Amino acid sequence: MQLLASVRDVDEALCAADAGADLVDLKDPAAGALGALTIERIAQVVAVLRARYPGLPLSATTGDLPASAIEEILRRVQGVAACDVDYVKVGVWPGGGALLDALADCGATVVPVLVADAGINASLLDHALRGRAFPALMVDTADKGGGSLLRRVPLPELSGFIAAVRSSGRLAGLAGSLRMEDAPALRALAPDIAGFRGALTHGERAAALDGRRVRELRRRLAAGARAPLPAAA
Numbered sequence: 001m002q003l004l005a006s007v008r009d010v011d012e013a014l015c016a017a018d019a020g021a022d023l024v025d026l027k028d029p030a031a032g033a034l035g036a037l038t039i040e041r042i043a044q045v046v047a048v049l050r051a052r053y054p055g056l057p058l059s060a061t062t063g064d065l066p067a068s069a070i071e072e073i074l075r076r077v078q079g080v081a082a083c084d085v086d087y088v089k090v091g092v093w094p095g096g097g098a099l100l101d102a103l104a105d106c107g108a109t110v111v112p113v114l115v116a117d118a119g120i121n122a123s124l125l126d127h128a129l130r131g132r133a134f135p136a137l138m139v140d141t142a143d144k145g146g147g148s149l150l151r152r153v154p155l156p157e158l159s160g161f162i163a164a165v166r167s168s169g170r171l172a173g174l175a176g177s178l179r180m181e182d183a184p185a186l187r188a189l190a191p192d193i194a195g196f197r198g199a200l201t202h203g204e205r206a207a208a209l210d211g212r213r214v215r216e217l218r219r220r221l222a223a224g225a226r227a228p229l230p231a232a233a
């Protein structure tokens with residue numbers, strides 16, 4: 001399982017990479033679930049990480065925009081992709097079928113992030129799995145006050161998402177206020193990617209990233225053999 005750490009600047013990016021993050025995700029945690037950094041900031045962080053950590057996968061987000069804002073989202077995707085990230089993460093809210101079609105044809109390497117506060121929208125997932133676009137799919141939550149994804153979405157539903165995405169040949173990622181204490185359940189679910197921000201800080205997700213928490217999470221996610229799936233809450 002790869003640990004994705006969301007960071008907002010060069011210092012945090014180096015801190016996360018030094019601490020063993022497998023994937024560094026550039027995002028402004030103060031600007032929403034998938035808050036976008038400026039293009040200048042993304043380019044600056046990418047340049048530093050590419051020099052210091054060649055080969056480390058990098059993603060960046062395009063902001064919290066409604067699925068209807070297709071033109072603006074595509075414009076932002078092109079801007080972010082031009083910063084030399086490996087993946088552009090785009091939040092897709094229910095009703096985002098047309099957005100998925102546009103992203104599939106946009107020429108950039110996009111990872112759709114299905115917003116799953118109310119569960120995983122099955123028709124949106126089916127839509128995202130059509131065709132050959134997208135190397136990975138993730139789920140995340142928009143309401144960061146609502147608790148961990150693992151307590152908001154039934155575990156069998158998350159398992160089903162991972163199985164469906166993986167059987168399509170893509171990587172499956174989970175995120176959404178995941179906590180340090182979620183590590184055993186994450187090991188049991190075994191997504192390809194587990195994404196974190198809030199758990200890497202002390203207190204609010206917009207507080208500073210703490211490398212010790214990245215290391216501790218890395219240790220917990222790797223600890224032991226695959227754990228048994230806990231009973232659904």
Ligand SMILES: O=C[C@H](O)COP(=O)(O)O
Binds near residue numbers: 006144
């Ligand atoms: O992509 C992962 C997100 O940044 C997760 O943020 P969060 O752990 O605060 O929900």
